[in-house]
Amino acid sequence: MSMAPPNKSTLRSLGSIELQTRRELILARLRDAISSGELAPGTHLAEVELSESLGVSRGTLREALRHLQQDGLLTADARGRLSVRVVSEQEVDEIFAVRCALESLAFRQICDLPDRSVVIPELQAALGHLKENEGDFVAQLDADLAFHRRLCELSGNGTLAHSWQGVSGLARAAITAAGPQTALHNMAYQRHLPIVSLLAAGDIEGGEAFLAQHMSDAAERIVAQMQRARSA
Numbered sequence: 001m002s003m004a005p006p007n008k009s010t011l012r013s014l015g016s017i018e019l020q021t022r023r024e025l026i027l028a029r030l031r032d033a034i035s036s037g038e039l040a041p042g043t044h045l046a047e048v049e050l051s052e053s054l055g056v057s058r059g060t061l062r063e064a065l066r067h068l069q070q071d072g073l074l075t076a077d078a079r080g081r082l083s084v085r086v087v088s089e090q091e092v093d094e095i096f097a098v099r100c101a102l103e104s105l106a107f108r109q110i111c112d113l114p115d116r117s118v119v120i121p122e123l124q125a126a127l128g129h130l131k132e133n134e135g136d137f138v139a140q141l142d143a144d145l146a147f148h149r150r151l152c153e154l155s156g157n158g159t160l161a162h163s164w165q166g167v168s169g170l171a172r173a174a175i176t177a178a179g180p181q182t183a184l185h186n187m188a189y190q191r192h193l194p195i196v197s198l199l200a201a202g203d204i205e206g207g208e209a210f211l212a213q214h215m216s217d218a219a220e221r222i223v224a225q226m227q228r229a230r231s232a
Helices: 008-014 016-036 047-054 058-071 089-111 120-132 137-153 158-175 180-186 189-201 204-231
Strands: 074-076 082-084
Touching: 016 058, 016 137, 016 158, 047 058, 058 074, 058 158, 089 137, 089 158, 089 189, 089 204, 120 137, 120 189, 137 158, 137 180, 137 189, 158 204, 180 204, 189 204
Parallel strands: none
Antiparallel strands: 074 082
16 A cells, blocks of 8 residues: 655645754844843844854844844834843833732732642742752843743733743843842842742742842842942
């Protein structure tokens, strides 16, 4: 019995795997470069130069840049030229205030679950990943954001988790706005440890108070460093 020839559309779709992988690699490379400060805030991203440097087509690069713009890590001027986002002091306060509202709601909803004990190990694992990556700036930043994202996902509220994901790019920009020293302090494992402990205890009031202080302290540190840098 002879086999039917493969459908051409199927073969074409198989070819997209390499393209998708390349696109994701370029996206990750640019995100890491922005996070680490290799591409500093305000840096103009010239497509021709960047595509040559990365060894990719301008079309593939453009898709990655569009994604980063949607995340809030890039901004466009009146002529459509893209630059690494410069976060203002007011924006830092706003971003952390929104995160606090979302994560406080997630905390409350996890505490209200019929059996929250099943989600605690997942948060402990995410917390452990944060500890394992201390000292590696980009990896620690990714682990920090992954921990907070997982907190929202485990609430079981899909709209909440989607809303947090929508602000995650801005959160990344805000965390790195004052440089790595301030960011590393804010992302420290010990600063996050009480969140899981309070969740395990089901302490809604204590958890919400801690998250409010956690977020406001981080924002204040970033803004203070931004002000010092501006006056230097």
